[in-house]
Amino acid sequence: xxxxxxxxxxxxxxxxxxxxxxxxxxxxxxxxxxxxxxxxxxxxxxxxxxxxxxxxxxxxxxxxxxxxxxxxxxxxxxxxxxxxxxxxxxxxxxxxxxxxxxxxxxxxxxxxxxxxxxxxxxxxxxxxxxxxxxxxxxxxxxxxxxxxxxxxxxxxxxxxx
Amino acid sequence: xxxxxxxxxxxxxxxxxxxxxxxxxxxxxxxxxxxxxxxxxxxxxxxxxxxxxxxxxxxxxxxxxxxxxxxxxxxxxxxxxxxxxxxxxxxxxxxxxxxxxxxxxxxxxxxxxxxxxxxxxxxxxxxxxxxxxxxxxxxxxxxxxxxxxxxxxxxxxxxxx
DNA sequence: GCAGAGTTACTCGGATAGTTCTTGTCCGAGTGTGTTCGG
DNA sequence: CCGAACACACTCGGACAAGAACTATCCGAGTAACTCTGC
Numbered sequence: 001x002x003x004x005x006x007x008x009x010x011x012x013x014x015x016x017x018x019x020x021x022x023x024x025x026x027x028x029x030x031x032x033x034x035x036x037x038x039x040x041x042x043x044x045x046x047x048x049x050x051x052x053x054x055x056x057x058x059x060x061x062x063x064x065x066x067x068x069x070x071x072x073x074x075x076x077x078x079x080x081x082x083x084x085x086x087x088x089x090x091x092x093x094x095x096x097x098x099x100x101x102x103x104x105x106x107x108x109x110x111x112x113x114x115x116x117x118x119x120x121x122x123x124x125x126x127x128x129x130x131x132x133x134x135x136x137x138x139x140x141x142x143x144x145x146x147x148x149x150x151x152x153x154x155x156x157x158x159x160x161x
Numbered sequence: 162x163x164x165x166x167x168x169x170x171x172x173x174x175x176x177x178x179x180x181x182x183x184x185x186x187x188x189x190x191x192x193x194x195x196x197x198x199x200x201x202x203x204x205x206x207x208x209x210x211x212x213x214x215x216x217x218x219x220x221x222x223x224x225x226x227x228x229x230x231x232x233x234x235x236x237x238x239x240x241x242x243x244x245x246x247x248x249x250x251x252x253x254x255x256x257x258x259x260x261x262x263x264x265x266x267x268x269x270x271x272x273x274x275x276x277x278x279x280x281x282x283x284x285x286x287x288x289x290x291x292x293x294x295x296x297x298x299x300x301x302x303x304x305x306x307x308x309x310x311x312x313x314x315x316x317x318x319x320x321x322x
Numbered sequence: 323g324c325a326g327a328g329t330t331a332c333t334c335g336g337a338t339a340g341t342t343c344t345t346g347t348c349c350g351a352g353t354g355t356g357t358t359c360g361g
Numbered sequence: 362c363c364g365a366a367c368a369c370a371c372t373c374g375g376a377c378a379a380g381a382a383c384t385a386t387c388c389g390a391g392t393a394a395c396t397c398t399g400c
Contacts, residue, residue, distance in 0.1 A: 001162060001163070001164045001165065001245045001250050002162070002248075002250060002252075002344090002382080003162045003250040003251045003252075004162065004344070004345085005254065005344090005345080006344090006345085007251065008251070008253065008254060008256060008275065009256065011275045011279075012256060012257065012275060015275070025372095027371090027372070027373090028372085028373080029372090034260045034261065035256040035257070035259050035260045036256075036259045036260065037256065038345085038346060038347080040346070040347055040348075041345065041346055041347080043372095043373070043374085044345090044346090044374095044375095046373090047373080047374065047375085050373090050374095057372085057373060057374090058353090058354090058372080058373085059351095059352060059353050059354080059371085059372050059373050059374090060352075060353035060354040060355075060370090060371060060372055060373085061353080061354055061355055061356090061369095061370070061371050061372075062354075062355080062371085062372090063353080063354080063371075063372045063373070064372075064373090065373090076278055076279075076282075084162045087163075089162050089163060089164040089250075090164045090168065090169070091163075091164075092169065093166065093169060095169065095170065095173060095196040095197075095198065096173065096196070098196050098197040099195045099196045099197065100195065100316055101309070101312065101313075101316075104309075110305050110306060113298050113301045113302055113305070114169070114172045114173060114176070114298065117237055117290075117293050117298065118172075118237075118290075120289055121237075121286045121287075121289035121290045122286065124285040124286055124288070124289045125282045125283065125285055125286035126282075127285075128281055128282035128285045129278075129279075129282045132278050137274050137275065137278065140274045141274055144271050144274070145271060148262070148265075151262060152262075155261055155262075163343080163383090165382095165383065165384090166383090166384080167383090167384085186333095188332090188333070188334090189333085189334080190333090199384085199385060199386080201385070201386055201387075202384065202385055202386080204333095204334070204335085205335090205336095205384090205385090207334090208334080208335065208336085211334090211335095218333085218334060218335090219333080219334085219392090219393090220332085220333050220334050220335090220390095220391060220392050220393080221331090221332060221333055221334085221391075221392035221393040221394075222330095222331065222332050222333075222392080222393055222394050222395085223332085223333090223393070223394075224332075224333045224334070224392075224393075225333075225334090226334090
């Protein structure tokens, strides 16, 4: 079980976009250059975020991406699900129905005990991610490294090197 | 992010082994036949469980697998980690160090805020899985479908069809 | 009848291909900007 | 000098390959039971 690297890219990029603000759009190329990432692939992640309504995109000159909602309204779970897809990591394939007692009606009435246990764990995971927003991350960084947001904004909105 | 199907196989198989008991070993072929699974691939999963000390293997005639510990001593997390590996799903690759301000010493002193948030969520997930054991699953099934454990044991230990 | 060595058949164990999903790349459609021409 | 039409350059967006991980399979090493022979 491995989470896509795109999730890490998307989370950092959303936080960066929060610091830039919604006054101007930042291109995928610029956002990628900030971390030396592949521009085309980060663009792909941003498209997924746009489909999920987390960022909004603008075409043409002076185009790019910006946050579509306030940072307080964007949870980490929103971003993770936008990249990874909404399906749970564990998917019960009901193998118990394939055995010699598979056609037992008990199997169809009661949910699979194992699937239930795994689903509970995944619910805990999602709840924790849902409870944290981009604004919360911002608050932590503002406290621990106050210089970062300002200079990030400056680099992303300023002229290229 | 998708969990291996082998996890589902391993969980069901461990529960079945708990019902069989440790008096006799069950071959991978027999365990696979119970759910119409690929025998060789389930064998691979059982090998992983053996390496993790969850089951013990016996070679030769009358050989096979049996639980190496009491069901109360086997958590669901033990099984999941045995199959999926111990590494977390989210792995911070420290992309913040690759940007224009990457060599900022602040980055090295403070842990990455995003990685911390994702790790917390994953810790919740693991805690939930750690808190449930094979014995707990057994108790639920004994309550909801009391006939299942006995007849499963009978099929696995009895003669082939 | 009993003990022991040899044979046999059965099991796990790791090395070997096939398939799906993730990662990475490319080029085309669409759009807003800047320019230029005419009034 | 002002307005509008035009051409342009820039951006996103989805379609197209490469690589990695998961899935599935096969055959060999090892082992314990069974058999047969000799005492």
